[in-house]
Amino acid sequence: MRAVVVEEYGVVPVVRDVPEPSPAAGAVVLKVEATGLCRSDWHGWMGHDADIVLPHVPGHELAGTIAAVGAGVTGWQVGDRVTTPFICACGSCEQCLEGNQQVCLRQEQPGFTYWGSFAEYVAVPYAQVNLVRLPDELDFATAAGLGCRFATAFRAIRQVGQVTAGESVAIFGCGGVGLSAVMIAADLGARVIAVDTNPSALKLARSYGATETLWASPDTVQEIRDLTAGGAHVTMDALGSNDIVQQALQSLRPRGRHLQVGLLPSGVQLDVSRLIGQELQWLGSHGMPAHAYPEMLQLVAQGNLKPADLITRTITLDETPAALAALSNGTTPGVTIIKP
Template sequence: MRAVVFEQYGQPAAVRQVPDPSPSPGGVVVRVEATGLCRSDWHGWMGHDPDIVLPHVPGHELAGVVEEVGPGVTRWRAGDRVTVPFVCACGSCAECAAGQQQVCERQTQPGFTHWGSFAQYVALEHADVNLVAVPEELAYATAAGLGCRFATAFRAVVAQGRAAPGEWVAVHGCGGVGLSAVMIAAAAGARVVAVDAAPEALELARKFGAVHAVDARTASDTAQAVRELTGGGAHLSLDALGSPVTAAASVAGLRRRGRHVQVGLLPPAAGAAVLPMERVIGWELEILGSHGMAAHAYPPMMELVRSGALRPDLLVTAALPLDAAPAALAAMGTAPGRGVTIVLPQEPAAI
């Protein structure tokens, strides 16, 4: 198969012919019809993830068709249209038994713990626990984002953040996960303040339901701007970018008893995030993490997508062939682009 491969961290990747994957006894091989280009992939390429062994194929946000199943798989067969959470759970540890597969103790992650979906085929573990059916009416390019960015934002806003109608929700960083959070929070009846340094991203945030937009290039203090726009601070604030600056600003922009959810990755290479813990104590703030969403939790989100209440298809702003993926991956560090970029590994490419 053809796949994007890198042999050194931070050095140019290339499209090469590599061996086809085979399914494990409880796993499947999926023909990748669409895969998202995510900032997490860039972190992996830069060497910020200790699980990656070189040479490596990135990519973790995918949708496609089951090509081959292992002998232990009972719920899926060749030809099924599927996506998968980026956290592939083992299904048998204590966290999985409690229904918290997104923090599985023995999780695997395509594109991190093993070769990923910037390829024509990808192997996925524990298929009966992890695969999610994709309805026929949902395009692969749309479904790919449901494996990471959109599902991650959904759980961060709805489950961890507990966004309620009429509340103020601030979203710091309006890339793919941030714009997803804006759309989901607005659909939940919240009033959204979007914060970003890119005018195009703020324009999309307004399109997807933000009532205010804060330009981080011109605002001397984004947290203060959020507090002023919301009449005292956000009830819920999310750092969807993942940087010490945006994490601290998200917490500082909360009102008393507000809730901060950290969604964007904060790898050690980015530096330590210094949070105003004196305010966390005095104002009884909540500091929460959010790490994807378990496969069994997908049905409510999928129903909202089917009904048109949520439109992840509108987030897709670019589609690239596999040969363009190496350059696009490298550019994520300085020019992440607007909306969601999808890579189409099959030829001829079709979304």
């Protein structure tokens, strides 16, 4: 099969032929119909993830059709249309048994712990726990975008942050996760403030439901505090930056909640005294388990959420290496989908 192969960190990958995966016991192999290009893939390409062993195939947001079924897999057959969370949970550890597959103690992640979906085929381990059947009306490109960015934003805003109607939510970073969060928070009835340095991204944020859009600057904190009469109820760092974290925490009102979704490979400094003194909450959010997809899919089917609107670019496998490297210069507004 053809795949995008990273042979050296930070060096533009190549597209070449590699062996197709075979289904291990309990696993399936998917023919990749669509896969998303995400900033997490860039972090992996840059060498920020200790799980990656070179040479490596990135890609963790995916949708496709089952091409082969491993021993012990029941209820699934060749040709089924499916997607999967980017965290493939084992289904049997303590956290999985409690329903918290997104923090599985033995999790696998395509594109990180094993070869991913920037390829014609990809394996999905622990298929019984991780496969999500796609409604016939949901196209593969839209479904691929659900696996990381949209599902991550959905769980962060709705389940971890527990955003409610009337609350003010400031979202820092309007890439795929941030724009998804804007759409989801707006659907919940929140007043959404989107912050970015890209005018095209801010324009998209407003079209997805942001009430206000702010150009990121040293004045952002005060602008948010003025707009919200003392601070936002909820902030989210959807990009991953120490500077953003500081602004987000300073933008909160007392007893506010901060959602950390963006990765912070260089670490972060926290004003713990302020966290304590104002009873602020720092909430990490990491993906969403397969069993939580039905609520999200129902809202998509009803038209409340429109993840298809987030797709702004579709590229081929051959265009992917350059697109991945270009993330070093910033994120293209919206969601980029790869058709292998």
